[in-house]
Amino acid sequence: MPIRLLSSEVASQIAAGEVIERPSSVVKELLENSLDAGARTITITVEEAGRKLIEIADDGSGIPSDELELAVSRHATSKLVRSDDLFSISTLGFRGEALASIGSVSRMTLTSRVQNELEGARLRVEGGKTGKRTKVGTTVGTTTRVEDLFYNVPARLKFLKSDVTERRAIDSLVTRYALAYPHKRFKLSEGKNITLQTSGDGDRRSILAALYGVDVAKQMLEVTAEEDSYRMTGFISSTSLTRSNRREITFFLNGRWVHDGSLSTALLQAYHTLLMVGRYPLTALFLEVRPEEVDVNVHPAKAEVRFRNQDKVFSFVQRSVRKTLLAYSPVPNIAPSLWGTMRTQPSASNAVGLDWAIGHDEKFSVNNDMAPENGDLSVEADAQSSTLTSQASADVVDRKSEIENPSFTSIPLLRLIGQIGATYLVAEGPDGLYLVDQHAAHERVLFEKLMTQHAMKNIPSQSLLTPAVVTIPPHSAQLLIIQLPTLQHFGFDVEEFGPNTFQVRAMPALFMGSDPEMALRALVEDFEEDESPLQNEIEAKLAARVCKRMAVKAGQALSHEEQRALLIDLEACDSPRTCPHGRPTMIHLSVDMLERQFGRRGAR
Ligand code: ADP
Numbered sequence: 001m002p003i004r005l006l007s008s009e010v011a012s013q014i015a016a017g018e019v020i021e022r023p024s025s026v027v028k029e030l031l032e033n034s035l036d037a038g039a040r041t042i043t044i045t046v047e048e049a050g051r052k053l054i055e056i057a058d059d060g061s062g063i064p065s066d067e068l069e070l071a072v073s074r075h076a077t078s079k080l081v082r083s084d085d086l087f088s089i090s091t092l093g094f095r096g097e098a099l100a101s102i103g104s105v106s107r108m109t110l111t112s113r114v115q116n117e118l119e120g121a122r123l124r125v126e127g128g129k130t131g132k133r134t135k136v137g138t139t140v141g142t143t144t145r146v147e148d149l150f151y152n153v154p155a156r157l158k159f160l161k162s163d164v165t166e167r168r169a170i171d172s173l174v175t176r177y178a179l180a181y182p183h184k185r186f187k188l189s190e191g192k193n194i195t196l197q198t199s200g201d202g203d204r205r206s207i208l209a210a211l212y213g214v215d216v217a218k219q220m221l222e223v224t225a226e227e228d229s230y231r232m233t234g235f236i237s238s239t240s241l242t243r244s245n246r247r248e249i250t251f252f253l254n255g256r257w258v259h260d261g262s263l264s265t266a267l268l269q270a271y272h273t274l275l276m277v278g279r280y281p282l283t284a285l286f287l288e289v290r291p292e293e294v295d296v297n298v299h300p301a302k303a304e305v306r307f308r309n310q311d312k313v314f315s316f317v318q319r320s321v322r323k324t325l326l327a328y329s330p331v332p333n334i335a336p337s338l339w340g341t342m343r344t345q346p347s348a349s350n351a352v353g354l355d356w357a358i359g360h361d362e363k364f365s366v367n368n369d370m371a372p373e374n375g376d377l378s379v380e381a382d383a384q385s386s387t388l389t390s391q392a393s394a395d396v397v398d399r400k401s402e403i404e405n406p407s408f409t410s411i412p413l414l415r416l417i418g419q420i421g422a423t424y425l426v427a428e429g430p431d432g433l434y435l436v437d438q439h440a441a442h443e444r445v446l447f448e449k450l451m452t453q454h455a456m457k458n459i460p461s462q463s464l465l466t467p468a469v470v471t472i473p474p475h476s477a478q479l480l481i482i483q484l485p486t487l488q489h490f491g492f493d494v495e496e497f498g499p500n501t502f503q504v505r506a507m508p509a510l511f512m513g514s515d516p517e518m519a520l521r522a523l524v525e526d527f528e529e530d531e532s533p534l535q536n537e538i539e540a541k542l543a544a545r546v547c548k549r550m551a552v553k554a555g556q557a558l559s560h561e562e563q564r565a566l567l568i569d570l571e572a573c574d575s576p577r578t579c580p581h582g583r584p585t586m587i588h589l590s591v592d593m594l595e596r597q598f599g600r601r602g603a604r
């Protein structure tokens with residue numbers, strides 16, 4: 001084939017591919033234009049997840065009538081004149097590409113009016129072809145209406161995800177921009193529902209609640225830091241609030257949402273040792289640097305940036321976050337008076353039955369007379385455990401397999417000694433001492449009961465006398481609606497009860513007495529974007545999540561009866577040694593180990 005110049009329509013479509021990938025990219029570009037135009041109020045309307053319609057109306061400066069054609073042509077911008085300006089950009093846009101790109105892959109109508117003109121003008125662009133400008137009466141500002149996105153690029157359409165996912169991308173984009181610009185009023189409607197509305201009063205916490213829900217928002221720590229020419233504000237999650245992926249890590253740089261690996265790394269370093277492996281914080285951080293300090297022209301959608309002084313920014317972010325975390329030092333899960341120190345997160349080396357180093361003092365000697373003669377720890381048994389001796393000795397034989405695969409091995413029958421720190425149960429077994437984490441253990445117990453009932457398709461459900469009405473963030477609400485039948489299988493009777501609001505009318509009898517609102521929130525928390533995992537995987541995840549919330553907490557005093565019941569239930573579990581999330585439920589100090597630690601056997 002001979003070489004030919006591409007027609008302008010094809011060229012624009014190719015270029016559009018870089019900038020306009022999905023409906024939320026349109027929303028992003030139009031939002032940025034409104035913000036650049038100094039709008040105070042921005043109204044976004046979306047239909048069919050943006051496939052049918054995206055309309056953004058603002059009260060910004062507007063576009064002069066005779067410049068409308070320019071606005072929609074490629075490389076036409078009012079924000080940049082000389083190439084030097086590229087290095088001191090203070091606007092969000094500068095490439096002059098967005099409107100041209102959007103116009104080439106949709107039917108776009110641009111309506112605008114500036115202050116000193118009496119009338120506004122309207123221009124339509126369809127698949128890159130610009131129509132005739134007409135005069136219209138309208139208020140000062142700009143309305144960009146984008147219909148039938150990708151109608152002429154069917155390949156693109158095929159790459160779009162489900163409506164839920166596309167809508168969620170729009171939601172989270174708009175909510176994050178609302179958070180970045182708390183002094184502007186945002187309104188987002190999808191179909192007939194208003195999914196977000198902010199007052200523009202500058203209060204970020206309330207927007208945070210719209211993004212993450214009230215519970216989570218309450219647990220976010222506020223960051224304010226300033227150093228040389230750098231400034232950072234926003235929120236980070238406390239160490240007790242984490243997610244299983246990095247999706248909730250948000251950075252804005254000079255008012256623009258960026259995805260920057262080094263910023264996230266700096267953030268994660270600040271959390272180092274404070275979070276368990278595989279857990280990530282939630283953040284919404286707003287970084288401001290002098291425009292000369294950063295090159296924003298390295299990515300077509302401006303999502304990536306390059307810093308002039310990368311190390312300095314990195315360390316500023318890392319230190320500021322760390323300082324905030326330490327200032328709010330983690331709330332101890334157990335009463336410090338009982339333990340003197342704060343609980344640390346279990347680390348991977350704390351795996352079941354592994355080395356439990358007990359610090360000892362050379363000069364300290366054990367009064368041997370006090371200890372049982374031959375190291376046999378079969379202490380006076382109470383009625384319960386004496387009947388179980390044969391079972392117990394059988395268990396010792398089993399110990400080898402226990403070492404090979406600790407989490408799937410049953411545990412011996414245990415004799416309860418008591419509770420310490422309102423957090424751990426102390427028990428004795430045929431082979432030493434067991435420290436049981438009451439929360440992890442209860443999580444395991446609830447999880448196995450629920451899954452067993454579920455497998456037998458018989459989860460006893462109990463109606464609530466007064467149904468609980470719960471409002472949850474819009475994106476979770478959308479996902480919840482899809483999962484309602486699953487919840488039904490689990491004994492939850494939940495119904496839609498207005499926009500983003502649900503009514504819990506019954507819940508599994510297993511959880512009776514617990515807070516139904518908390519149960520529902522637990523179910524939707526951390527909803528995965530992953531769209532088609534296996535249904536039984538979803539169900540196990542849901543079950544694990546709700547059991548975690550419903551389980552007794554560390555720091556909760558339990559009656560002797562409750563402690564005993566918990567141990568008995570745990571003994572009956574198939575995998576009693578780990579909680580459904582894989583953490584150990586217990587630490588075992590074997591007789592062997594105790595003897596070695598006390599110098600009764602081996603060296604010394
Ligand atoms: P860029 O934002 O990179 O300049 P765009 O294609 O997004 O490029 O917009 C082209 C021009 O149209 C802008 O430079 C601006 O002058 C004008 N414009 C676009 N949207 C608006 C708006 N909402 N309000 C005022 N002017 C706008």
Ligand code: MG
Pocket residue numbers: 029032033092093094096098099
């Ligand atoms: Mg723009």
